[in-house]
Amino acid sequence: MDTPISPSNETVWVNGSLLHEGDVQISPFDHGLLTGDGVFETMVAHGKIPFAFTRHYRRLERSAACFGLSIPDAETLHRACRDVAGANGLDSARIRVTVTGGRAPLGSEKGNSTETVIVASGELPHQPEVTQVVTVPYARNEHGALVGLKTTSYGENVVALAYAKENGAREAIFGNVNGDLCEGTGSNIFIVKNGELITPPLTAGCLPGVTRALVVDLCLAANVKLQQIDTPLNGLTEVDSAFLTSTLRGVQPIASVNGEQLKEVGGEALDKIQAAFGELCKNHPDP
Numbered sequence: 495m496d497t498p499i500s501p502s503n504e505t506v507w508v509n510g511s512l513l514h515e516g517d518v519q520i521s522p523f524d525h526g527l528l529t530g531d532g533v534f535e536t537m538v539a540h541g542k543i544p545f546a547f548t549r550h551y552r553r554l555e556r557s558a559a560c561f562g563l564s565i566p567d568a569e570t571l572h573r574a575c576r577d578v579a580g581a582n583g584l585d586s587a588r589i590r591v592t593v594t595g596g597r598a599p600l601g602s603e604k605g606n607s608t609e610t611v612i613v614a615s616g617e618l619p620h621q622p623e624v625t626q627v628v629t630v631p632y633a634r635n636e637h638g639a640l641v642g643l644k645t646t647s648y649g650e651n652v653v654a655l656a657y658a659k660e661n662g663a664r665e666a667i668f669g670n671v672n673g674d675l676c677e678g679t680g681s682n683i684f685i686v687k688n689g690e691l692i693t694p695p696l697t698a699g700c701l702p703g704v705t706r707a708l709v710v711d712l713c714l715a716a717n718v719k720l721q722q723i724d725t726p727l728n729g730l731t732e733v734d735s736a737f738l739t740s741t742l743r744g745v746q747p748i749a750s751v752n753g754e755q756l757k758e759v760g761g762e763a764l765d766k767i768q769a770a771f772g773e774l775c776k777n778h779p780d781p
């Protein structure tokens with residue numbers, strides 16, 4: 495299908511149709527809006543092709559299953575991502591797929607209408623080569639009902655990221671209820687401590703990040719020893735080095751924690767991982 499070029503992400507895909515943003519009708523009773531009863535994925539597309547689509551689709555399926563939501567089949571969503579990037583004239587883009595519970599009662603009770611499915615695009619945000627983080631005084635609940643799911647209930651992340659910005663950092667790092675290192679508002683974290691590469695296990699309550707999983711696999715393939723073990727949040731300023739992973743950041747070294755420079759920015763393990771990740775992105779669109 496030939497799609498019109500629009501300069502500013504005004505074209506979105508909603509429930510099967512490409513529409514101008516201003517023509518979209520979403521009910522004020524949509525549970526995505528009222529209760530955060532929805533799930534989403536953020537992907538990066540190059541040449542309009544979403545990277546690691548299958549892994550993102552599987553996570554969307556798992557997140558949706560918890561809410562009892564149905565999602566379109568993978569082929570339909572893949573085409574929708576390509577069509578939205580194309581319609582907005584974006585060769586490289588961030589693509590967001592959101593599925594909500596649709597029209598439902600005003601309270602928490604689920605409705606029985608069909609889901610609302612939205613695919614929207616945006617420009618890729620600039621990512622600096624290194625980043626600064628702060629730990630936040632709020633905990634991730636590793637026992638919560640939504641743990642491990644990518645849901646539209648992101649209010650805690652909004653508050654924590656604002657806290658980070660107010661404190662001169664670009665990402666906020668959560669500990670969990672047990673006081674262990676967990677994740678960022680939109681990223682997973684890896685640390686090097688006494689020479690050992692460590693990332694929190696999924697039982698710490700972090701999102702099973704697609705980039706995290708790819709890095710775990712790359713470490714295995716490259717014989718880089720990585721441990722998935724709990725470490726205390728309050729030890730984060732003492733680590734040798736650390737980095738974040740996410741779809742939009744890729745693999746990004748952390749320069750400082752709570753305003754204190756880390757001993758090292760980058761390092762041998764990180765160099766290897768960044769190189770392998772770069773190669774993967776270039777040569778394997780759906781690893």
Ligand SMILES: Cc1ncc(COP(=O)(O)O)c(C=O)c1O
Binds near residue numbers: 682
């Ligand atoms: C809370 C949280 N943790 C981790 C991540 C990183 O996941 P991914 O690598 O799949 O982007 C994200 C991504 O936005 C996130 O929102």
